[in-house]
Every structure is written in C-alpha cells, then in structure tokens.
Amino acid sequence: MTKNNFDTSAIIDVLKKCLPAGKASIGLHEPCFAGNEWKYVKECLDTGWVSSVGKYVDQFEEKLAEYTGAKRAIAVVNGTAALHISLMLTGVEADDEVLVPDLTFIATVNAITYCGAIPHFVDVEERTMGLDPNKLADYLLEIAELRGTDCFNRHTGRRIKAVLPMHTFGHPVDLDALIEVCQKFHLELIEDAAESLGSSYKGRHTGNWGKLSTLSFNGNKTITTGGGGAILTNDEELGKMAKYITTTAKVPHKWNFYHSQIGYNYRLPNINAALGCAQLEQLPDFLIRKRALAKKYIDAFSSVAGIRVFEEPAFAQSNYWLNVLMLEDNCRKYRDDVLAATNNNGIMTRPVWILMHKLPMFSNCPKMDVHVAEDLEARIINIPSSVFL
C-alpha cells in the first residue's frame, strides 16, 4: 500500500489496529457507566424521587453551570426541547428566518420550525465543518438590510432574527468572527452545543457565547442521561424564564395551579438527572480518553492513502465527540465502499447527515451557495469514538 492508492482493506486494518480486539461489533459511540451511576439511580428508587421532585435536577444544573462557566443551566428532556425554548426566548417568532448550517443534525432545523420560523441555510467551512462566518458576512451584505434595529432579507421580505451555529462533532465554529457578523447585522446568536460538551473556543467553553445555548445528553453523546438536554445562558432573567416555561409556567404556590402563560412539559426527570450527575463527575477523564483515541487515529491514519483524520481547529480544544475520517478530494467515490466494508466487518461507521436543504420539507427554504457543505457531505465518515475504546 502506498500513499497513492486508495485501499479499503487498509482502512479496515488500521481501524482494527486502533480498536479493541475480540469484540464482535464496535458501536459508534456507546455510553460508559464507570462511576456513581448505580449509587445515584438507586437512591432515586429507594427514596421514590424519580420524577419532578428530587435533588439531582438541581445538582445537575449547578454542576453544568459550574463546568461550562455559564451563569445558569436548565436541565430539560432533550436537546431538541432545549433548542425550541432557546429560540423562543431569543424572540424568534412565526415567519422570522433563522440562519442555520446546511450541514447539521435534523433537530437544529426542526426546532426552528416549531417556532413557526423558516430555516435559512448557510454554508460551512472545512476547517471546522461548521458555519462559515466570513462567507455568511459576504452573503448578508448582498441579501440583508437593516431597518431600525432589525435585519431583513431583501428577497423574502422576512425578518432575519438569529444565527444558530452547531459545533459539528464537537469542533467549535469560529465564534469571534461569527459574533462580529451578529453585531454588524443585529442578529441574535444561539449555539447548538449538543455535540460539544467539553469543547472550548479560545479557552472558554462552547455554549457560553450565545444569548442562549443548548446541550444534549442523548445516549450517543459524550455524557448521557438516557435522554436529556440543557439550556445554558449568562442572562439571569432568561435563565429564570427558561426554567419557568419548561416546567409548564406554573406560578409557585403551596397548592394552587395558576399558570400565567402557555408553557411546556420539558423538565428532565430526577432519575435521568441522577445519571447526569454521575456522568459529569467522569467528564474530565472521558475527555482525556477521547483525545487519546483521536491522537491514536490521527497517527495511525497518517500513512494511509486518500484519507486523513479530522483535527481540531487551531483556536479550539475539542472534545472529539465523533472522530471523522475525511476522504481526500479524489477519493470521495469510495465513501460508500468504506461504509459498507467497515459495517460489514463489525465496525460501525456512518456518513454525515444528508444536507438539510435536500430533505423534502426544507427544499424550498432560502439558502446561500452551499458547495463546501456539498463537498463535505461526500467526504465525511464517522468512526467509533466511545470513551472506553
């Protein structure tokens, strides 16, 4: 095998060398319960505090705020719910447009539609796989105009209210550049940090830069609560409102049920928060192990033709949530061969999500030129990245 000939079996060999031997199948990202999970969950069962009553929700929120540096963290039922409420509290209304990367998981875009708003797809850049702030700035110069304090799309006539970047596979987008764009065009910033717990941009945790930001603790994430998510914010008032609206907007009273507005039942059950507390204690160790695995992959694939392992951008420290094999330009045609060969060999891999503008319900949404997203869609392969590998 030389650096010049693409060889699928060489990829399998290198993956096998990096991964534990003797396992019939290796998942993409499986949870690791090596801490106080049993203890805390059992306590919930023994005390009967599994639901909305119990100490773990409060503890989980405090520890999340402490870890991320956000003033307030609000635990919710999953990342999608966190996105929905964050968009709503940012002031996104029906018929507003929200700028969002074309390359993202469906939840980011679905949440925009829950507000009655319209996704407006933005291209990504290769060094982060996330939203490209410079390309966005140029694009807005062309299509946007400011009227008073609001930004409007000249073509559709609709208000553009917010930008919702997603830190792809844990790698932060270029937040300083993006914040500059937001300020210039009077756009609110919400970060979808579902994949980037443990990742920082220029030394400060992701999810700490937007007006509101969101985390996910789904079973495939760096830490899991079974299903769960959180809203982060540095605005105390928005934090209070997020807690209120995600718990049915009930005004506290010893026995009366008075709700002052339409609210949501998005609270995280205590038993799931207990799992989260135990997982969060192990996060620093998980991150060390994930970076070690990424390093191992980077080194091992350095001599393989036609492929490289994605490395964190210079301004970031990434959690390497899901490692990425990036096919070189002229090898994109082998993507499905690699996917088939790896999966057939018990090594779970997958391509990146189909671009959002290609899905039938979003095919008529506004979008800029997205050729980098198109390009990456054909070249990304995710490989096993569990912390215990």
Added chain:
Amino acid sequence: MTKNNFDTSAIIDVLKKCLPAGKASIGLHEPCFAGNEWKYVKECLDTGWVSSVGKYVDQFEEKLAEYTGAKRAIAVVNGTAALHISLMLTGVEADDEVLVPDLTFIATVNAITYCGAIPHFVDVEERTMGLDPNKLADYLLEIAELRGTDCFNRHTGRRIKAVLPMHTFGHPVDLDALIEVCQKFHLELIEDAAESLGSSYKGRHTGNWGKLSTLSFNGNKTITTGGGGAILTNDEELGKMAKYITTTAKVPHKWNFYHSQIGYNYRLPNINAALGCAQLEQLPDFLIRKRALAKKYIDAFSSVAGIRVFEEPAFAQSNYWLNVLMLEDNCRKYRDDVLAATNNNGIMTRPVWILMHKLPMFSNCPKMDVHVAEDLEARIINIPSSVFL
C-alpha cells in the same frame, strides 16, 4: 360532631385514622417501587442501553397495548407530548377549534395550542367530573353547523375538528353518549387518559375509545417512569405514523439520515421504559390497593358533615387515582380552611386546577356556560392516594 355542623378538625381526625401513623408528612401521590424496578434499571446500566437502543421500550409498548386492549401503544417522553402528536395525527390544524373540558390539567389545553388550534371550553357533569356529553350535544345544536363532512362554529367561522375529554382523577366520562355526539357532529374523539390507566368504561379500558388516546407516567401517576407517556390507538396506520413522527421521522437505513417530514424527538429513553415495565407488572396489585383505600375513605367520611368522598360513576370501574373530598353545596366556603388545616398537619391536599378559561392566555377562547365546572372548582379537595397507604 353531628352531620349538620361543618368541622375541619373532624376531617383531619378522619384522615389521620385512614392514613399510616408516625409519618411527618404524607404526599398526595408518591410512587411505589416494590417490584423489578432495580433489576431492570440495573440491566440498562450494565449493558449501556439507557437511551434509544434497548429492549424495554418495545416491551413496555407491547405490555401497555396488551393491558389496555389497544392495538398499538407508543411510548413517549410524557403525556403532553402524547397529546400533541395525537391531536396532530387526528388532523387538527392551525385555527381549528378543539372542544375540551374547562376543568382539566393545563397539559390538555396547552397541547391544543401547540397545533396552532384554539381550545373551546365545555362544561363538565358532577357524576364524572368530566366533560358532559348531553350538555355538549345541546350546545352544538345551537352553535354548530355541518358543511360537507366538517363541523363549523357558526359564531367564529372556524372548523371544530375534535373533542378531547379527560378522565378526571381516573373516573371515565360517559363515552357512549360522547361518541354519539361525535358521530352526529362529525367530530374526532381523542381521550386524555393521563389519569385513568387501569380505569374501564363498561368493561373496556379507557384510552380504547378515541381515534388516538394518551397516557401519562409522571411521578404522581398510578405507575411512573420518572417522566413518560404513551399514545394508544386501534388504527395500525396511525400507530405506525405515531412511532415514526415521535422518533424524528427518520426513514430506517443502515447508516443514512433521511427524514421525510418534520418530526419530533419524543421517544421515551430505555431506562425510563425499564421502570415502566417493572411498574406495569404491579399495576393489578396497585389497583386493588387503590380501591381499598377509596373504600376506606368512603366509609370513614360517611358520617362527616358537609363532605362526601367521590365515588365512581355506575358505568365505570375507576382506578381512583386521586381521591376527592367533595364539599357539599353550603360548605364550599370552608375549602381553603380544609386545605390549610390538612397541609399544616402534614397531610398534603390540594384543590382542583383553576378553570382553564380563567387563565390569562385562554381567557378569550370560546366557551359554553360552565357553571358546573365553576361549582366543582369550589368544592373539590384531593386527598392522599398513594398505593402504599
């Protein structure tokens, strides 16, 4: 004390007699984990299957369908989510009206607004505390007109698409009478059976009569999953669609992420379903105990002035989820005294929910005369009803 003089301390005495001695405080409805809860939850932790992968979600759905007699049960993240999707799949659209009892928990009504539809408040009857089908029939004769296959509100011009009764505290509404109204006026029936798992109407389980119906397994319910709910239906196609749309509408594929429509992340995590499986095994025993407690209350309060314990309607077998002390007409003025005295004595009690039309966000919604709901609101007090009491 005679049957003629209202005496708050007599109520406290009778409650104390019915309830276990020596507890500093007795909650309204606390969960009971006396079965395989820990075994199943531990299995989730040991295998790492806590989230969307794992056998308990399937098992829980199968057992729920078997128990309720519904063709299909779909486990979701809570009862509110179940309501939202059931309304949507029934065809409720923006600007439709949905007939709903004025006396219900906020989730029933919030879910209508999530579809962009308008709640239209209906009165209840005293024998069920639920929607009054006869009063509704008279009202619709007055305000509704059929155009083609649809029913319209003559006053607002809006389509009335569905009726959404709620089986209050586990007591079924008069479903036969209600179904007759639905047929006559071309309305879809959705049952909010959040409180009535284990309750049957004329020998058939509640949640089995509507096009779609919903259950809740919140921490205060007869069985709990921490937080959770389910959609029930006898329509296989709607059941499939409910599963699909509550799991992000992803088309199954070995690795591709293709979503064919806007979906929701409403799936129940496996760890919560594990709890549900263990709880469901104990449900028959729970129901026996709950009926025994209700009987004890009914007997004990039979000699107390000004108050009676609510008994199931003749056509129903109720789960007696939350027992109700019903103040007699001339004793309604003592409601807050009883609430204060019981809560101050460590016996948790509460009034029924504030009527929906009195909440600011629903104050302009259409409604019929609701004087029975107004009457009951002033007379209902819920008393402790956990299965272990």
